[in-house]
Amino acid sequence: MKNFWQQLEKPIISMTPMAGITDSAWRQICKMWGADIVHTEFVSADALHYDSKKTLKMLKYKTSEHPIVVQLFGRRPEMYPKAAKIVESLGVDGIDLNFGCPAKKVAGHGGGICLLRDMDTVKKIVATTIESTKLPVSVKTRMSLNAVQGDPKQGKITVFDFIDALAEFPLAALIVHGRTYETPYTGPVDLKGLKKARKKFKNGIFLINGSFQTVESIVKDLKYTKADGIALSRALYGQPWLFKQIKDYIETGKYKEISDQEIKDTAIKHAHLLWESKGANGFKEMRKHLLFYVKARPDAASLRKQLVAVENPQQVEKIFNKI
Numbered sequence: 001m002k003n004f005w006q007q008l009e010k011p012i013i014s015m016t017p018m019a020g021i022t023d024s025a026w027r028q029i030c031k032m033w034g035a036d037i038v039h040t041e042f043v044s045a046d047a048l049h050y051d052s053k054k055t056l057k058m059l060k061y062k063t064s065e066h067p068i069v070v071q072l073f074g075r076r077p078e079m080y081p082k083a084a085k086i087v088e089s090l091g092v093d094g095i096d097l098n099f100g101c102p103a104k105k106v107a108g109h110g111g112g113i114c115l116l117r118d119m120d121t122v123k124k125i126v127a128t129t130i131e132s133t134k135l136p137v138s139v140k141t142r143m144s145l146n147a148v149q150g151d152p153k154q155g156k157i158t159v160f161d162f163i164d165a166l167a168e169f170p171l172a173a174l175i176v177h178g179r180t181y182e183t184p185y186t187g188p189v190d191l192k193g194l195k196k197a198r199k200k201f202k203n204g205i206f207l208i209n210g211s212f213q214t215v216e217s218i219v220k221d222l223k224y225t226k227a228d229g230i231a232l233s234r235a236l237y238g239q240p241w242l243f244k245q246i247k248d249y250i251e252t253g254k255y256k257e258i259s260d261q262e263i264k265d266t267a268i269k270h271a272h273l274l275w276e277s278k279g280a281n282g283f284k285e286m287r288k289h290l291l292f293y294v295k296a297r298p299d300a301a302s303l304r305k306q307l308v309a310v311e312n313p314q315q316v317e318k319i320f321n322k323i
């Protein structure tokens, strides 16, 4: 039987996991605008293994978010069987494994992208997760990490080594962020490298990620790399309608600019969804999204002053209904 990744129409336009961003409210907004798949922020396999209530709370979602994939991180293979079983019991659609995080608190302890230095552990994590769940398992990584000077055991490792190491596994998908460990979030992505990785990866769906700017450039990169789809991240900040615009552009060669009214409606809806899922305590997180929604407006500076102080969706409505 085909897994849900294989049933989706290509190109697949999805989003990546983003800590502090891809919560339930944001995922619902992205689905509303046509995301084919949504990802949770990464959650610790260790925390799930040890029954962390806080982590379980992070995994609450609404039925409108299907298909939804939970991303796990952690460097200890023995944590994954229980974590995978817990994730499966939540009724989500897939599990993604993080082999790309460059953050000190993850990579600094040998996790995320630095796990690629220990391909046996990578394989154990993948094998043990696949064995522990019926859900399709995908992986996310980066183009490469450099050699450690003076240590012959720690040479340069690339996504191609990663693909070779995982060739034997029935992976559902591979998402590659086209930057390296050393250039974590800035600069262009390696499109040539992504295209090569696309050609090499035979196990499942291949999605490219990183540095997407405009509808036109996204579709151009997609065509150039021949990927099965793209996973969007920061390009979505304040413009979740990119999903629809990209799809329209692919289908018809054109797309509609978003109207002021649609921006206001989306921001207000987002505020209500965040309030429903996180309540008063979590609502401050809405402020950063609101600043992105108004960024392109000529009156952005004065709006910003009001939006950084909002405490609830009613205040958001009041501000937006005046403009």
Ligand SMILES: Cc1cc2nc3c(=O)[nH]c(=O)nc-3n(C[C@H](O)[C@H](O)[C@H](O)COP(=O)(O)O)c2cc1C
Residues within 6 Å of the ligand: 016, 017, 018, 019, 020, 021, 041, 042, 071, 098, 100, 101, 140, 177, 185, 209, 210, 211, 212, 232, 233, 234, 235
């Ligand atoms: C705030 C923030 C949080 C992120 N959290 C995660 C995460 O939890 N898991 C993950 O695999 N990547 C994470 N990433 C990386 C993104 O998913 C993505 O690969 C990266 O931002 C490159 O894409 P972009 O240039 O289109 O933004 C994060 C990035 C940012 C900026």
